[in-house]
Amino acid sequence: MSYGDGLGADERMIWDEMLDHLARPTPERLAALEAYCIERMRQLGAEAWLRENGDTITIRTDKGEVRGVILAPKLKVAQQSQDRILRLLKVMGLRP
Numbered sequence: 001m002s003y004g005d006g007l008g009a010d011e012r013m014i015w016d017e018m019l020d021h022l023a024r025p026t027p028e029r030l031a032a033l034e035a036y037c038i039e040r041m042r043q044l045g046a047e048a049w050l051r052e053n054g055d056t057i058t059i060r061t062d063k064g065e066v067r068g069v070i071l072a073p074k075l076k077v078a079q080q081s082q083d084r085i086l087r088l089l090k091v092m093g094l095r096p
Helices: 009-019 027-053 073-091
Strands: 056-060 066-071
Touching: 009 027, 027 073, 066 073
Parallel strands: none
Antiparallel strands: 056 066
């Protein structure tokens, strides 16, 4: 199995676009690119959910009374993906 073979269609589009930007496609950079594609799709999915639902969740009792408001878990997913993406770009020899 070669790098990028296990990617889905959307991830593969990112792969094809980003592959042209790699100065030297070494095994380390190709592995980082594969991880980048997966993280990018994860980030895009989380951000789409946040746009649709907001970044907070209201916790209610059985009677509908507000108990509190918490940050949506997707916000953390989006933030962690962004951090990983920035690290992977460095491994690939690219600037954010």
